[in-house]
Structure formats: structure tokens, C-alpha cells
Amino acid sequence: MKLLIEKVVYGGDGLARLSDGSVFVPFTLPGETVEAREVSTGGGRREAELVQVLQPSSARVAPECAHFGVCGGCQYQHATYDEQLAMKRAILSESLERAGLSELPAIVTHTAEPWGYRNRIRLRLAEVDGVLRVGYLRRGSSEFLPVQMCPIASPLLWRAAQALLTLLSEDAQWLRSALEVEFFTNAGETKLQMLLFVEREPAKGFERFSERLRERVPELVGAGVSVIASAGRNRKTQRMRPGTAWGADGMGCDAAGESYWVSRGAFFQVNRFLIDELVRLVTGGRGGSVAWDLFAGVGLFSRVLAKQFARVVAVEAAADDLARSFKSEGRVAVNATTVEFLRRAVLERERPELVVMDPPRAGVGAEVCALLARVCAPEMVYVSCDPVTLGRDLKAMVDSGYTLAELHMVDLFPQTFHQETVAVLRRETA
Template sequence: MMLRIEKAVYGGAGLAHQAEGEGTGRAVFVPFTLPGELVEASATESKAGIINAELVQVIEASSDRVKPKCAHFGECGGCHYQHANYKAQLEIKMEILRETLERAGLVKLPEVEVHAGEPWHYRNRIRLRVAKVDGVLRVGYLRRGSNDFLPIEMCPIAAPILWRAAEALLELAETSDAARWMEKITEVEFFTTQDESALQMTVFTQHRVAGFDAFCERLQELLPELVGAGASMLHAEGSRRAERPRVIASWGAEGLSYAVAGEKYWVSRGGFFQVNRFLVDDLVRMVTSGRQGALAWDLYAGVGLFSRALKTSFGEVVAVEAAADDLIKTFKGDGRRAVAATTVEFLRGAVVQRERPELVVMDPPRAGVGAEVCTLLGRVAAKEIVYVSCDPVTLARDLKALVDFGYQIKELHMVDMFPQTFHQETVVVLDCP
């Protein structure tokens, strides 16, 4: 098919419409294309009036097209926009955000403010597959659109120390005393601080192996920044039944102290933390700066990234998190309350008690907050809500519900926490007149 790409859509593809032949007018989605380009594409799947296609060649290229920085771009499933210059990436994401919100019925939106940082080497965490290829141990990701292993030789969106850690692990595999551990590892995760001064590692295996301490000490000789490591089993021994990873060994520190905006946060090994090491400070300031009052709620609080900053200007901060082990240990003292509960459970109780905070901050997972949380927040009628979202589709759904309950959208920020990919972070400020 010859196609003229009309626009980029959420998910990384370009949208065109079939201009001739059977099925004229059907929507066609082509990855690795840019708005305005004339391309040749080949259909790979057709269903419900939609065609998914693969790019064959670019006939008329956009002026925004650039050479990808990574040798694996296109094969690897991790990045989607390396073929576009960074300014174009930001414009694409901003337009997708605005269109997604408008499609949900949200009108009179404020101007989208764009916040960006360094577009390379930003990730503080990566998780790699480990497998033998032609008898040689390699690390890698999955091939795009499949579960096939893709061995890699670089990852330019990762902090340099993370790739250096992967190389050290492979170097260790060549020594006989570490071979028995390396032979059993199927995946490995590395997590580092903003300044790359400390590193945590988690290895995943399907079998128990002795000598984990000696293995980690050997790795630390090659990688002095390594301060702690753990081993988790992906499957039950003697069974093919998948289970949640189970910790079977630990060495060194159990986590990292991560500095953000003048505060230090303890992040346990494997715990969630914002992935962009260059923009976390800006994100915290965007959410918390200039806000004050008697009571603030931080829902889906995680390790308390926003809670700690809010305490400087609120009399009481309540941090709510279902998996609250780290939060309970670190967020305590006068005016600080950590609650181990889901957001729905907490809000149900708060509505009964008729509590009304000046500020509600919420940073939910990709699924968003959902209908019941929106309904409960409608009853709470907080003076201000700051909604941090990593998915514009679920954000649009939730914002429409909150607006219907009387909230008004006051500020709209697109924060590019995931350069080179279609993912984006959004910060929305709402008030309740």
C-alpha cells in the first residue's frame, strides 16, 4: 500500500487511510512513520475495519526524521520514536494528549505546558533477559511484538552504569567460579541513583544455587558501585506452574537512598520509583510547590515521593499506599501519617468521617483511579487535586468523571519522563470552586 501518514497516534504508530483497492478508506496503522510522510507499507493484520501494517520504505521523508541512535531500534520492543528528532517527539506527544482529552468530551482545556530533560541515558532502572546465543551468554530484551529473545550490545536510554553493570555480569560469566550462577540466571534487573553512585541488582532464576555471597563479591570487584543484590525464583521448584517471584538469597544493602528535591527516599530492592533520573526533581516541584494548608492526602503514595515534600507546607500529610512497608518505616513523625490501604478503602472511610483536605495528590498505576474513586472524590470535594498520570486514555476517562462532579481543570502539563517511547507523564491540576 502507498499511504500518506496523517498523524501519530498513542502507541507509537502513524495513522493513514487506505486510498485505493478493496477496503478503501480503512484506517491503517504503520509504526516508525511520521506525520506527512509518504510511505509504502505491507498489511500484517486486518480486523474490525482496521489494518495493522509494517513499514516497507519511506518514499517522502519528514524533515523531522533522523537516524536512530540505537543499533537495535526497530527490532527491540522498547523504543518507538528514535526516528524522530526530539522536538518532534514532544510535539507528537502534546497533540496526542490534547486530542485524547478532547475525545473524552473535555473542552476549554488550558494550554499544555511541556517539560523535558535529557532525552538519552535517562533510565535509572532496566530489566534484561539472560540467555545463551550460539553457546555464548548474552543479555537482551524481547523482539518487538514477540516473546523472542533479542541479544543487545547497547541501550542508549539507560544510565551508563546500568549497561556497564550488564557488561560486568557477562565478564563474570567467563570465570569458572561464577559460572554456576550465571548459567541459572534468566533475567536481571539493575537500579541506580540519580548520580549513578550506587547500584542494586536483582537476579531471577528457576533453580536454587549456593554461593550467592561469593558471586556478588566477585561482581563488586568489577563494579564497585554495587551495594546490594538479591536473587528471586520465578517458578516453583519441580513445577512448571508460574508463581510470583520468591526471594531466595540476599546480599548487602536491602535498597538505595535516592535523593530528590532536597529529600532522601529509601527505595527497597525491587520497589517502585520514577524511572527518569533527570526529571524527578522537576516532577516533585510541579506537584507540590506553592501549595499549603492544614491537610493534604497523597494517594497511591509509593515510597512517599510527594508526601515528604508536602510536609514542609501542610500541617498534616496522610500518605496512602497498599504496599506500604517502606512508607510506614520512613514516613513518620509529627504531622505525618502513613496508611496501609487501597485508595478506595481509605476514601470510603474518609467520606464517612466527612474529612475535606485542601489538597489531594494522586499518582495511580496505568489503569487510572477508576469510577468509584472519582465518585468518592466528588463527595469529598477537595479544594484542589493534582493528578499525575502515565496513561492519557485512562486519565481522560477519570478527568471527565471529576469534571462532571464539579471539578475544573486549571493546569495541564505534559512531562516527558520516557523519551524515545510513546509513553508520557501528565500532571493535571483541578480545583473545586
């Protein structure tokens, strides 16, 4: 098929319209004329694979990574960075408009270095032709793809992955047992944590294995094992139990003038260059008596808010790291889900001046939106990694009386279709 690409949609595919419907083609750009071959998906959505670009966009560039197009990690390396940002802004606007939101504020874009930004990578381990390799999954499949580079990863992470493979001759039992490995570093690449995922844990030798790796990568401060306790390779359905460990069980990560303790395997924002800017957008210029930080994680926003509000309540369902560090007068760490906390708060008629929320990709959902409408805080800041669920939730909040005052797109995930949005909602107080 010869197709004219109209736009790029969330997920990274280009959209072309035909008389009998739309076709989606990956690795294309708006305005391009391409030749594509339709593929069968069985899902009701017409998809095609790119055969050749007949008339390229002026924004098309050569990708930096040799695995681009085959690896499932990146979708936008064929576009200039300015074009990537333009596509993401268009997708954000369209997602919010489709949700029924009109009169959107101008989208303010926040960027940093678009390569080498990731502070965490999780690699698979598998033998290829008798040689142990690290890699990801091939795009759209569960097939292992050995890789020789990952230019969006912090250089230390890739150096650690290469060093790991040199241990095979000395510590084969641990590497042969591992299905995956995760590396995590701080913004300055001065410290490194490693987590091995295994199905069966060898009886001994992990301390020596870790120390040998530290000889090659001196930044390594801690390592641990996570034993996969359930069948199946789907990460979403796997159950894990902690195994043996070596060194520190986490490390301090500096951001926005604060130091956060992040346990091995715990969540922390992935872009090491933009964390400070994200915190500034959420917390800057705000202060008062009471603030709530919902889905607080390790307290990325809570710690800064505590300097500006007399009392900050940080709510997190997995609050181990938060409870360890967020304690003193005016700082309250609550180990609960956001919906559990809000149900109690509504009954007790608590009302903060600011609500911050940074939910997972599924968003906050209808019940949380309804409870927040009853809390009626004068200002809310919503941090989202999914424009579709963001649009759904913002529409509910606007319908309850809030005004969408600010929209910020913080590009935490360059070269990929993923995007982070900071939305500021305000309402008139009685």
C-alpha cells in the same frame, strides 16, 4: 500500499486513512508518504509494516541505537526530539478531547536530557550460539533479542550488565540459573542494586558471586534473588518469593531536597533527570492544614508536602518503605488501597485541602472518582502515565464540579510513546 501518514497515535504507530478504513504503520511520522505492506493481525485493526519512506518528514533522523525497530523498547528514535514532544502533546490533547473534555488549558512541556535517563533496566539472559547474552524482547513477540547497547539507560546500568557477563567463567551456576536481571541506580550513579530472577536457586555461592561483581562495579551496594514461583513467562501472572540476598536491601535516593529509601525491586520514578521537576510541579506553592497523597509509593510527594502542610496522610497498599521513613508528628502512613481509604474517609467526613494521586496505568477508576467528588477537596493534582485513562478519570471529575486548571506534560520517557501528565483540578468552595 502507498500511504500518506496523517498523524501518530498513542502506542507509536502512524495512521493513514484509506477509503475502506485506517491503516497503522510503525516508525513513520506525520506528513510522510510511505510504502507499506499490510500484515495479518487477527485483531480487527489493520496494520502494515514499513517497506520504505518515499517522502520523508524533515523531522526524520537516524536512530541512536543499532537495535531500534527490532527491539520492543523504543518507538520514536527516528524523530527529532522536538517532533517527539509535538506528537506527544497532540496525542494528549486528542485523548482528552475524545473523553469529552473541552476548553483544555495550554499544555506546558517539561524536558531534560533525552538519552541515558533511565535509572532502572530489566534485561533477559539467554544463550545465543552457546554464548550467554543479555537482551530484551523483539518487537511484538516473546522472542529473545540479544543487545549490544541501550542508549536510554544510565551508563552505569549498561556497564553493570556487561560486567555481569564476565563472571560466567567463575560463577556459572548463578548466571546459568538466571532468566532476567534488574539493575537500579540513583540519580548520580553512585550506588547500584541488582536483582536476579531465577526459577531454581542454586544452593550456595551468591555472596561470592555478588562480591566478584562488586570488584568490577564498585558502585554495587546490594544484590538479591527473586525466585519465580509460578509457571509461565508472562511477568503479569508470575508469582515471586524472595531468595538469598547480599549487602544492603535497598538504597537512598535523593530527590527534591529529600532522601528516599527504596528497597530493592521497589518502584521509583524512572527518569533520573526529571524527578525534581515532577515533584516541584506536584507540590510547589501548595500548603495548608491537611493533604492526602494517594498511591504514595515510597512517599516521593508526601515528604515534600509534609514541609508545607500541618498534616499529610500518605496512602499506599504496599507501604513497607513508606512506613519505615514517613513517621513523625503530622505524618501518617496508611497501609491500604486508595479505595479502602476513601470509603472510610467519606464515612468519617474528612476533607483535605489538597489531594495528590499518582495511580498505575489503569488510572483511579469510577469508584474513586465518585468518592473524591464526595470528599470535595478544593484542589487535586493527578499524575498519570496513560492519557486514555487520564481522560476518562478527568471527565468524571469535571462532571462532578471540578475545573481542569493546568496541564503539564513531563517527558519522563524520551524515545518512547510513553508520557507522563500532571493535571491540576480545582473547584469553588462553598
